Amino acid sequence: MKTNNILVCGIGGQGVMTATEILAEAALSLGYDAKKTEVAGMSQRGGVVSSHLRFGEKILSPQIAAGEADLLVGFEAAEALRWAHMLRPGGVALVNLGRLVPPVVNLGLYDYPADPVAQMRDLGLEVHAFDASALAQELGNIRLGNTVMLGAMADRLPFPADVLRDAVLARFASRKPALLDLNRQAFERGRRAVAEAEAA
Amino acid sequence: MGAPLPASTSQHLFLSGNEAVALAVRDAGCRVAAAYPGTPSTEILEVLATYPELYAEWSVNEKVSLEVALGASMVGARSFCAMKHVGLNVASDALMTMTVTGTAGGLVIAVADDVGMSSSQNEQDSRYWGRFAHLPVFEPSDAQEAYDMTRAAFALSERHRCPVLLRLTTRICHVKGRVLAAERETCEPAGFVKDPQRWVMVPGNARPRLPLMFERDAALRAEAEGSSLNPVVAGRDRRVGFVASGPAFMHVREAFPDAPVLKLGFSYPVPLDLARVFAAGVDQVVVVEETEALVETELRAAGIACVGKDLLPRTGELSPDVLRPAIAALLGEVQPEVAQVAAQRVFPRPPTMCVACPHLGVYYTLSQLRNISISGDIGCYTLGAGQPWNALDTCISMGASMGVALGMDKGRGPADEKKSVVAVIGDSTFLHMGMQGLLDITWNRGNVTVLLLDNRAVGMTGGQDNPGTGRDIHGEAAPRIDFAKLCEALGVKAERIRVVDPYQLPVLFKALREETKIAEPSVIITDRPCVLIDDYQATPPYKVIDDRCTGCGNCVDVGCPAIHVTRREKAVKASGKEVDLAFVRIETAACTGCGLCVQPCAPEAIVHARPAQPVAFLRKI
Numbered sequence: 007m008k009t010n011n012i013l014v015c016g017i018g019g020q021g022v023m024t025a026t027e028i029l030a031e032a033a034l035s036l037g038y039d040a041k042k043t044e045v046a047g048m049s050q051r052g053g054v055v056s057s058h059l060r061f062g063e064k065i066l067s068p069q070i071a072a073g074e075a076d077l078l079v080g081f082e083a084a085e086a087l088r089w090a091h092m093l094r095p096g097g098v099a100l101v102n103l104g105r106l107v108p109p110v111v112n113l114g115l116y117d118y119p120a121d122p123v124a125q126m127r128d129l130g131l132e133v134h135a136f137d138a139s140a141l142a143q144e145l146g147n148i149r150l151g152n153t154v155m156l157g158a159m160a161d162r163l164p165f166p167a168d169v170l171r172d173a174v175l176a177r178f179a180s181r182k183p184a185l186l187d188l189n190r191q192a193f194e195r196g197r198r199a200v201a202e203a204e205a206a
Numbered sequence: 207m208g209a210p211l212p213a214s215t216s217q218h219l220f221l222s223g224n225e226a227v228a229l230a231v232r233d234a235g236c237r238v239a240a241a242y243p244g245t246p247s248t249e250i251l252e253v254l255a256t257y258p259e260l261y262a263e264w265s266v267n268e269k270v271s272l273e274v275a276l277g278a279s280m281v282g283a284r285s286f287c288a289m290k291h292v293g294l295n296v297a298s299d300a301l302m303t304m305t306v307t308g309t310a311g312g313l314v315i316a317v318a319d320d321v322g323m324s325s326s327q328n329e330q331d332s333r334y335w336g337r338f339a340h341l342p343v344f345e346p347s348d349a350q351e352a353y354d355m356t357r358a359a360f361a362l363s364e365r366h367r368c369p370v371l372l373r374l375t376t377r378i379c380h381v382k383g384r385v386l387a388a389e390r391e392t393c394e395p396a397g398f399v400k401d402p403q404r405w406v407m408v409p410g411n412a413r414p415r416l417p418l419m420f421e422r423d424a425a426l427r428a429e430a431e432g433s434s435l436n437p438v439v440a441g442r443d444r445r446v447g448f449v450a451s452g453p454a455f456m457h458v459r460e461a462f463p464d465a466p467v468l469k470l471g472f473s474y475p476v477p478l479d480l481a482r483v484f485a486a487g488v489d490q491v492v493v494v495e496e497t498e499a500l501v502e503t504e505l506r507a508a509g510i511a512c513v514g515k516d517l518l519p520r521t522g523e524l525s526p527d528v529l530r531p532a533i534a535a536l537l538g539e540v541q542p543e544v545a546q547v548a549a550q551r552v553f554p555r556p557p558t559m560c561v562a563c564p565h566l567g568v569y570y571t572l573s574q575l576r577n578i579s580i581s582g583d584i585g586c587y588t589l590g591a592g593q594p595w596n597a598l599d600t601c602i603s604m605g606a607s608m609g610v611a612l613g614m615d616k617g618r619g620p621a622d623e624k625k626s627v628v629a630v631i632g633d634s635t636f637l638h639m640g641m642q643g644l645l646d647i648t649w650n651r652g653n654v655t656v657l658l659l660d661n662r663a664v665g666m667t668g669g670q671d672n673p674g675t676g677r678d679i680h681g682e683a684a685p686r687i688d689f690a691k692l693c694e695a696l697g698v699k700a701e702r703i704r705v706v707d708p709y710q711l712p713v714l715f716k717a718l719r720e721e722t723k724i725a726e727p728s729v730i731i732t733d734r735p736c737v738l739i740d741d742y743q744a745t746p747p748y749k750v751i752d753d754r755c756t757g758c759g760n761c762v763d764v765g766c767p768a769i770h771v772t773r774r775e776k777a778v779k780a781s782g783k784e785v786d787l788a789f790v791r792i793e794t795a796a797c798t799g800c801g802l803c804v805q806p807c808a809p810e811a812i813v814h815a816r817p818a819q820p821v822a823f824l825r826k827i
């Protein structure tokens with residue numbers, strides 16, 4: 007059985023680690039072995055976060071090597087570009103177009119890339135991008151962004167989308183029904199948005 | 207903060223190394239667990255605190271936590287303590303003598319090295335302590351092993367009556383994997399047995415115990431030789447045989463699935479006979495260890511030829527992409543090119559202080575002062591060394607801001623004569639190691655102004671409690687230290703102690719200006735909570751009125767991440783000088799209305815986003 011390598015990246019506070027955790031739970035529920043690791047330098051303070059998930063029959067090293075990720079999921083556009091070299095040839099990137107501009111850019115010390123997604127495509131990568139932050143805002147809560155992104159991944163996994171959706175919803179099972187429903191909607195919106203982006 | 211462990215669908219749990227250690231500590235029937243927080247070890251105690259069957263505490267520092275664990279062991283209880291690598295430096299005084307007394311109840315010390323330095327001031331290899339203190343070292347390679355070895359460590363500790371070092375690294379602590387738990391044990395403490403020859407370490411009692419330590423070394427080595435924690439993984443490709451431990455073992459297996467590997471789980475004392483037999487069966491031996499050349503040096507000293515740090519990096523992680531090219535070079539092979547795109551240049555994204563962090567006011571104020579040397583310390587406030595403030599000049603070890611400031615004062619020559627010396631320290635750091643330094647300042651009449659940033663939390667590691675918060679590890683009410691009284695008791699004159707609100711910039715500025723002018727020890731305590739903890743109360747957010755903003759950029763210098771520049775322009779002043787203008791907006795959804803950025807805004811362009819309320823801050827600085 008092939009080992010699956012998924013890299014989710016973004017910045018501290020966006021729910022990157024939680025999303026990978028849910029993805030891992032979905033894989034584990036099907037009996038896969040899985041390991042999940044983060045490279046997060048003080049991520050709680052708005053720093054870079056990249057979370058690696060590997061699942062398959064038996065996982066040894068938890069780290070995905072450069073050029074070996076099957077799927078790169080960028081919760082933030084410039085972060086997706088930062089980790090673009092992790093994708094394997096033929097791998098796919100799913101990118102949230104929403105931007106989070108750090109203080110170093112506001113202070114004029116660095117520039118935010120003009121079009122990170124175009125830059126990734128210029129590298130020859132297959133990128134499907136949409137504004138997950140805006141979709142989450144439309145649903146009334148920016149925090150739904152990670153569920154939107156999980157929805158976006160759902161049809162690119164070696165198992166049915168329902169398995170991932172159930173893992174997402176299991177998290178909210180004991181919470182308010184309204185929250186459960188919002189997450190269901192966010193998940194489906196993400197799924198649709200990425201399908202539309204791919205068709206376009 | 208400590209969430210209960212997730213329920214699992216099968217018998218397997220999906221746990222991080224830290225969670226696995228915590229579960230194993232409970233399952234081993236441990237009675238007392240103590241720690242001071244520190245990345246990457248913090249979560250171990252957070253999880254242990256959720257178990258009602260044992261006593262868990264945040265201690266004020268690592269030395270105290272180890273002494274608490276030792277006391278519990280003396281009465282026969284199984285006990286545990288956890289710390290990050292630098293924590294063991296602090297606790298080492300206790301460690302170096304408890305290795306002479308030995309232990310009664312099983313005692314396990316988890317020490318987590320930040321290999322790769324994701325969040326630390328240095329990188330050290332804690333396996334040295336095993337050598338220095340003559341103690342056994344276990345090195346798990348993943349979460350399952352972290353569980354199993356923690357259980358085995360309690361048993362080993364009781365067999366040899368000594369503490370066992372469980373050496374973790376970031377790549378164990380924070381990696382999740384499947385874990386199968388074993389049956390729980392219960393352990394009743396045997397009771398304290400008075401035995402001065404054993405527990406009272408005066409020279410006459412300690413001297414006869416030293417040889418016992420060396421006998422124990424030999425017994426431990428014999429046990430390591432036959433330990434199931436030191437398996438040999440067979441492999442067809444015998445050109446290189448690897449000796450590996452910790453996460454590096456998994457990396458070796460990943461990169462070289464066909465190579466024989468001697469895995470050192472019980473890695474000190476090194477099983478030399480086992481290694482000799484292993485070496486005889488392969489063409490050459492490569493030792494893969496993070497981070498110092500310890501096993502390598504010991505194998506060589508025993509006459510076992512091997513390669514190690516001549517080939518592999520001496521710092522950081524030894525992941526498969528580090529190992530593959532190094533071994534290819536050793537074997538004279540050409541490493542196949544991986545078809546991958548080049549890493550792209552993207553702006554750095556260093557950690558920032560939180561939106562509305564009370565430290566922002568402190569650093570904005572410090573950045574406005576000239577002629578000061580700022581002796582800093584470790585915590586979120588270390589970020590004050592960065593942009594836009596550049597207002598922290600040193601950072602060494604916890605509590606060092608005090609002694610360093612005093613030394614700067616006493617050692618200064620003409621070049622620094624006119625400068626004021628300011629020390630900046632957080633509440634938790636002050637209670638951990640800073641108090642003694644302040645006492646040294648007052649006793650020796652140093653001319654230092656101390657900024658004690660009391661945000662009622664150990665912010666850096668996630669907002670844990672400390673004796674200044676009035677809560678214990680469970681969030682239950684506990685006696686709360688009064689910092690002003692404490693500083694007075696440490697010898698600072700009452701009139702030289704002020705408590706100020708860090709969001710009131712003019713007040714803070716005035717206090718700093720006045721106290722730095724007076725040639726006596728003084729303490730300015732800031733008293734607003736970290737935004738991560740429940741004590742923090744958000745207030746209505748602000749917005750920028752576009753046509754009032756003159757682009758001065760003063761608010762940007764506060765450093766709050768909710769302030770964004772919308773456009774830049776160049777303008778020529780009446781004096782003919784060219785200036786850069788930065789026009790801003792406030793991310794209203796993120797702003798929690800602390801009012802800091804409002805104060806330096808001369809044209810009053812920043813107002814409440816919702817029904818305008820008068821801004822209740824003094825405007826002039």
Ligand SMILES: Cc1ncc(C[n+]2csc(CCOP(=O)(O)OP(=O)(O)O)c2C)c(N)n1
Pocket residue numbers: 242243244245268290292293296327584585586587604631632633634635636659661663664665666667736
């Ligand atoms: C000996 C040692 N133990 C633990 C740590 C990890 N650590 C770094 S700063 C810090 C505490 C910071 O708390 P505080 O001083 O209250 O400052 P804040 O982060 O809240 O601003 C801790 C636990 C360390 N660096 N050194």
Ligand code: SF4
Pocket residue numbers: 051558559560562563564565586587661665666736737738
């Ligand atoms: S965690 Fe607390 S102390 Fe640290 S930057 Fe955020 S608000 Fe400030």
Ligand code: SF4
Pocket residue numbers: 561562747748764766767768769792796797798799800801802803804
């Ligand atoms: S008032 Fe200004 S400094 Fe305070 S949180 Fe809002 S934007 Fe940040």
